[in-house]
Amino acid sequence: MLTPAHTQSAVRAALMEDAPWGDVTARLVISDTATMTAAIRAREPGVFAGGAVLTEAFRQVDPRITVSALRADATAFAPGDVLAEVTGPARGILTAERVALNFVQRMSGIATLTSQYVAEVERVGAHARIADTRKTVPGLRVFDKYSVTAGGGSNHRFGLSDAIMVKDNHLAVLGGDITAALIELKRRAGHTTSIIVEVDRLEQIDAVRAARPTGILLDNFSISDLRAAVALIDGAMTVEASGGVTLGTVAEIASTGVDVISVGALTHSVRALDLGLDAR
Structure with a gap:
């Protein structure tokens, strides 16, 4: 159902909406040589969904960013759990952060609520x-x-x-x-x-x-x-x-x-x- 074409086009549209002329804050505050590692962390329990979309958001902003330790879709998590680790150019990670989180927060919210009904x-x-x-x-x-x-x-x-x-x-x-x-x-x-x-x-x-x-x-x-x-x-x-x-x-x-x-x-x-x- 959720194909790479769907994911790529939706992420592209979301990034264009969020940073149509680039991320002015990251460009002026963060050195182009700076790197970072960050964790996508749960602050409440739930069921994960949207790993492919999260990965695609970082990839489109900067292909040098790597996503590892990615939690499998449909798996439950607890507060404090790491759902993914992101490593690479700091500018790209900070630019993609909101779009990536917007997708997985909503998708995981739907998966979590559905699991409660089930x-x-x-x-x-x-x-x-x-x-x-x-x-x-x-x-x-x-x-x-x-x-x-x-x-x-x-x-x-x-x-x-x-x-x-x-x-x-x-x-x-x-x-x-x-x-x-x-x-x-x-x-x-x-x-x-x-x-x-x-x-x-x-x-x-x-x-x-x-x-x-x-x-x-x-x-x-x-x-x-x-x-x-x-x-x-x-x-x-x-x-x-x-x-x-x-x-x-x-x-x-x-x-x-x-x-x-x-x-x-x-x-x-x-x-x-x-x-x-x-x-x-």
């Missing part, structure tokens, strides 16, 4: 997958979604082009016989395209179930209605729960028997972890 589901012995949504930073979706997988979560559709999701506004425009409309949609889409239909009340399920789409998304259902819906669908399609999911509610939602729980909060309002670069 742990809550595992705690109650449920089988539900934790999935992301399209509520990502524009232009950085591949990084956000990669970070979810580093935290043990699953990716929902990447964008509007790779799966059909018929939401409430689509149904409102369709009107009429929903079952017939969905059956016609299946015919036109072909057998290889996933079709997920969103509903917001139990009374809509029979019409959707009759068309046998790939999955059904139960939006903002109560716990009792989720249980009733799972029983009514009875394995006929994948059942997804969404809407207002929190760390305090995800375990109970998972215990209803749904297959997927999509959580917009994994990416739309995640807190960046506190990581820092300390000179040695």
